[in-house]
Amino acid sequence: NAGVIQTPRHKVTGKGQEATLWCEPISGHSAVFWYRQTIVQGLEFLTYFRNQAPIDDSGMPKERFSAQMPNQSHSTLKIQSTQPQDSAVYLCASSLDGTTNTEVFFGKGTRLTVV
Amino acid sequence: GEQVEQRPPHLSVREGDSAVITCTYTDPNSYYFFWYKQEPGASLQLLMKVFSSTEINEGQGFTVLLNKKDKRLSLNLTAAHPGDSAAYFCAVSVSSGSWQLIFGSGTQLTVMP
Numbered sequence: 001n002a003g004v005i006q007t008p009r010h011k012v013t014g015k016g017q018e019a020t021l022w023c024e025p026i027s028g029h030s031a032v033f034w035y036r037q038t039i040v041q042g043l044e045f046l047t048y049f050r051n052q053a054p055i056d057d058s059g060m061p062k063e064r065f066s067a068q069m070p071n072q073s074h075s076t077l078k079i080q081s082t083q084p085q086d087s088a089v090y091l092c093a094s095s096l097d098g099t100t101n102t103e104v105f106f107g108k109g110t111r112l113t114v115v
Numbered sequence: 116g117e118q119v120e121q122r123p124p125h126l127s128v129r130e131g132d133s134a135v136i137t138c139t140y141t142d143p144n145s146y147y148f149f150w151y152k153q154e155p156g157a158s159l160q161l162l163m164k165v166f167s168s169t170e171i172n173e174g175q176g177f178t179v180l181l182n183k184k185d186k187r188l189s190l191n192l193t194a195a196h197p198g199d200s201a202a203y204f205c206a207v208s209v210s211s212g213s214w215q216l217i218f219g220s221g222t223q224l225t226v227m228p
Contacts, residue, residue: 003158042218042219042221045216045217048215055214056215058215059215091158091159093159099214103161104161106151106158106159107158108157
């Protein structure tokens, strides 16, 4: 079990460019979460999928951010027209069924730097 | 919505000393409480999960206390060692279908030999 795999581990983009972050959840897990971690804001919930369907995107910035889960083995977080304030560590996590009773496993994150 | 405050932001102790990290939360309906450890370059690792029906949980080298009356959750590392140096985060979720983890701001613990 390789755990939740996130790629790339580091990404540097120029202001205004697009960034796509990839996540491979643990095999057999039906729930996938995205969180963002910054020094100032800490860990913030972004969005949640269960069985590939978007369930809750209440934490996603309304503009420029989108997330998809085209199949059960990967999810993507796309940021259009990146801005310096988007610089953060983006964490993907998965759990067996998404209920609060089951353990959430986190990936190592993708550190996005917008210059 | 739920708000979680974690203190202190930085904590430095000597090897063998205890280290206490505390979180307070606002939503009395909060039901599940978590402590995570994050070492540099590593993923968040679950230390312990506590339900509102329990008050004291003991792990390997640490104790978690939950005071529902005061809405306070604490992590007490007993006899800390340098390997405990890491960032620690509490997280809270409300029952009944809430899948969001509301995290505290984190505590950077340094254990000096």
